[in-house]
Amino acid sequence: MMQIVAGTGRTKDSVRAAGSVGYVFELGKLYVRRELHARFRGQEQGGIITPAGYPFILLITGEAGIAYGYRDEARADGSFLYYGEGQVGPMEFVRGNRAVRDHALEGRDLHLFEKVRSGQLRYVGQFVCASYQLVEDVPDANGEPRQAIAFELAPFAEDQPDEDLAAADIADLSLEQLREAALEKPTANAEPVQTKRTAYRRSAAVRAYTLARAKGICEGCDSPAPFLTAAGRPYLEPHHTRRISDGGPDHPSAVIALCPTCHTRAHYAHDGVELNHALIAHLREIEGPIRGAGRRR
Secondary structure, eight states: OOEEEETTOSBGGGOOOTTOOOEEEETTOEEEHHHHHHHHOOOSSSSEEOOTTSSEEEEEESSGGGGGTOOOEEOTTSOEEEEOOOSSSOOOSSHHHHHHHTTTTTTOEEEEEEEEETTEEEEEEEEEEEEEEEEEEEEOTTSOEEEEEEEEEEEOOSSOTTHHHHHHHHTTOOHHHHHHHHTOOOEETOOGGGHHHHHHHHHHHHHHHHHHHHTTBOTTTOOBOSSBOTTSOBOOEEEETTSSSOOSOOOGGGEEEEOHHHHHHHHHSTTHHHHHHHHHHHHHHHHOOOTTTTOOO
């Protein structure tokens, strides 16, 4: 059975980050909710759990919303419509709802679990919030109509099928425009067909901005890129300082451009953790602090 390491998006066998600790969620496996809380803490009620000190958010989907006139929806293309939290009055972008919308900006992964019976959850997989819908006239706990938030979640994939198309969309952007694209929040009421492409475009923008910012110089050791690519560009590798792996969207203040030697050292060397901390400090000098920084790796 495939295992995904929380905070990485990679299978267990592909993660060998020096000094890093992965939290393994197995696709399809049943988990006891109270055991997840015992390990990670976080909210014990509701469907959005934001454990302090961990780079991920746990989402719980089930039948609870049916009583209020709505339900989460798994789609045939692998995307997922997930309703936010809030029982009375309009749903707002506070607490868990804000955390889901801004998860990529804060370097936190989304892991979805399905409630199958009382206290038991089945792990569905890792997702990215690409957009959201503002749905009118959804009943609240008192039966009053209100506006609800329904998040459009795209399945996370390291090998993104639309990556080349997404990269083409940003090919002619300036450095400033690339940063704006990398920091773009999920938008309201986007067409569901655009969900995956939106997520991939933002991820591509983070990568492109990081490489453009470096201007061909390793941001770890200040050495020139070791060679040029077939397209004539200096070869450097984006490194996500707040993740064990380098997959998925992140924040420009958390991704640094490294030569292959520094990148390999950050992942595999005996002093990889110390190096990564130094890279985080250097990124603060370059980009400034990231909101929610300092979470445990």
